[in-house]
Amino acid sequence: MDKENIIEWFEQGSVSIPKLLMNHYAQLGLNEIEFMTLMHIHAALEGGNSFPTPVELSSKMSISSTACMETLRSLIQRGFLTIEQHHDQSSMITETYSLKPLWEKLIYFMMKETQHKTAETQQQ
Amino acid sequence: MDKENIIEWFEQGSVSIPKLLMNHYAQLGLNEIEFMTLMHIHAALEGGNSFPTPVELSSKMSISSTACMETLRSLIQRGFLTIEQHHDQSSMITETYSLKPLWEKLIYFMMKETQHKTAETQQQ
Amino acid sequence: MDKENIIEWFEQGSVSIPKLLMNHYAQLGLNEIEFMTLMHIHAALEGGNSFPTPVELSSKMSISSTACMETLRSLIQRGFLTIEQHHDQSSMITETYSLKPLWEKLIYFMMKETQHKTAETQQQ
Amino acid sequence: MDKENIIEWFEQGSVSIPKLLMNHYAQLGLNEIEFMTLMHIHAALEGGNSFPTPVELSSKMSISSTACMETLRSLIQRGFLTIEQHHDQSSMITETYSLKPLWEKLIYFMMKETQHKTAETQQQ
Numbered sequence: 118m119d120k121e122n123i124i125e126w127f128e129q130g131s132v133s134i135p136k137l138l139m140n141h142y143a144q145l146g147l148n149e150i151e152f153m154t155l156m157h158i159h160a161a162l163e164g165g166n167s168f169p170t171p172v173e174l175s176s177k178m179s180i181s182s183t184a185c186m187e188t189l190r191s192l193i194q195r196g197f198l199t200i201e202q203h204h205d206q207s208s209m210i211t212e213t214y215s216l217k218p219l220w221e222k223l224i225y226f227m228m229k230e231t232q233h234k235t236a237e238t239q240q241q
Numbered sequence: 242m243d244k245e246n247i248i249e250w251f252e253q254g255s256v257s258i259p260k261l262l263m264n265h266y267a268q269l270g271l272n273e274i275e276f277m278t279l280m281h282i283h284a285a286l287e288g289g290n291s292f293p294t295p296v297e298l299s300s301k302m303s304i305s306s307t308a309c310m311e312t313l314r315s316l317i318q319r320g321f322l323t324i325e326q327h328h329d330q331s332s333m334i335t336e337t338y339s340l341k342p343l344w345e346k347l348i349y350f351m352m353k354e355t356q357h358k359t360a361e362t363q364q365q
Numbered sequence: 366m367d368k369e370n371i372i373e374w375f376e377q378g379s380v381s382i383p384k385l386l387m388n389h390y391a392q393l394g395l396n397e398i399e400f401m402t403l404m405h406i407h408a409a410l411e412g413g414n415s416f417p418t419p420v421e422l423s424s425k426m427s428i429s430s431t432a433c434m435e436t437l438r439s440l441i442q443r444g445f446l447t448i449e450q451h452h453d454q455s456s457m458i459t460e461t462y463s464l465k466p467l468w469e470k471l472i473y474f475m476m477k478e479t480q481h482k483t484a485e486t487q488q489q
Numbered sequence: 490m491d492k493e494n495i496i497e498w499f500e501q502g503s504v505s506i507p508k509l510l511m512n513h514y515a516q517l518g519l520n521e522i523e524f525m526t527l528m529h530i531h532a533a534l535e536g537g538n539s540f541p542t543p544v545e546l547s548s549k550m551s552i553s554s555t556a557c558m559e560t561l562r563s564l565i566q567r568g569f570l571t572i573e574q575h576h577d578q579s580s581m582i583t584e585t586y587s588l589k590p591l592w593e594k595l596i597y598f599m600m601k602e603t604q605h606k607t608a609e610t611q612q613q
Binding site for chain 4 (some may be wrong): 120123126127128131132133135157163164165216217220221223224225228
């Protein structure tokens with residue numbers, strides 16, 4: 118192992134996951150495979166790859182690309198993930214994943230939690 | 242929803258996961274449930290809770306506390322996690338989790354990868 | 366350099382700074398020394414040290430402990446930082462820094478920005 | 490303020506800064522303006538903007554674009570930052586910033602620190 122490798126490892130950087138999401142994904146109805154699929158998409162998006170394939174995603178996971186495809190389909194169907202279509206300069210259509218619905222669900226959940234707590238406090 | 246809540250959400254902050262680990266946990270032999278168990282411990286350690294219980298961990302996961310206990314046992318047995326014992330001021334023994342073995346395995350894996358690549362390059 | 370050191374470096378982890386804050390601290394009226402003072406407090410708080418001294422903070426900065434003390438005083442006076450007093454079990458008073466006012470200012474700023482943009486759009 | 494804004498703020502995500510760098514940038518010879526200039530470049534690189542202009546950088550800082558240009562020149566001269574030239578598909582030359590020299594300096598510094606400590610331990 119030489120210095121060159123360690124620099125490369127450092128350069129790769131980190132993925133930041135809000136604690137709010139870490140603490141509540143299960144309550145949103147996500148299991149660990151679904152959550153990690155979304156986090157791999159999150160990392161890909163941040164790294165400039167806006168439409169990672171099931172093969173790419175599953176290469177970093179413990180599931181097959183077929184299982185990954187199934188997971189993606191389910192996440193889209195259940196409103197955690199969307200595919201956005203963009204027209205680029207040459208009027209080709211490009212597709213990108215968006216995690217906006219995930220943040221939306223999280224914030225909606227937190228709002229309900231807060232209202233619930235407020236209601237409880239007022240009843241006491 | 243008022244400003245107070247949003248401030249609280251911001252204050253919670255984020256958990257940083259090195260991309261090196263995100264990209265290679267599966268190759269280290271971890272599935273998503275095992276990986277997330279370690280990441281919840283990582284978040285607890287950073288937050289000052291050095292020995293989260295299976296009940297605490299599973300409350301943020303899609304698995305039961307019994308399944309979580311099993312996962313912890315397996316992670317310790319397979320050398321991804323250790324429990325360290327410390328004597329505090331009043332000579333009581335306190336236990337804390339340490340993720341040192343995880344980082345050790347990751348770096349060892351990266352070193353082998355690098356050697357492998359170097360060997361391949363030299364053969365060409 | 367051996368494996369042991371690299372593991373230690375990895376174990377130290379990262380500090381996450383919201384891009385919202387990175388992009389707008391200057392507009393909030395903070396210069397780089399003030400911003401970094403707050404970020405060192407942020408890192409200390411996350412690491413369980415809730416009241417770092419000017420000597421501790423300045424040891425990681427390019428400024429003297431006297432200049433650091435001045436900066437802290439100014440940040441408190443201008444409402445970016447507060448000191449909270451807590452009574453611990455033995456009824457001793459302990460002091461901790463809180464960055465709540467910083468998040469408050471940031472969110473207030475973002476809200477105003479949004480209203481401004483909305484108003485502009487409606488006028489068009 | 491509505492839900493839409495908060496979702497946008499969440500979507501922006503965070504910048505991760507290794508604690509190793511947070512704790513030692515001053516010892517590497519960087520002041521806070523220089524460090525933050527590098528961190529703004531780090532954030533831009535992660536976000537896919539590989540050659541932010543002094544105007545872009547200074548718009549997020551408390552310094553003018555002229556002062557920013559001076560800082561960039563000094564950082565390059567002192568070996569904290571490099572500009573890499575790439576030939577793209579249409580054989581145009583594109584320039585990108587690289588923070589590799591920063592990580593290199595950091596790791597070199599940590600290695601020296603370690604050797605120093607080891608030497609001290611052996612002398613005792």
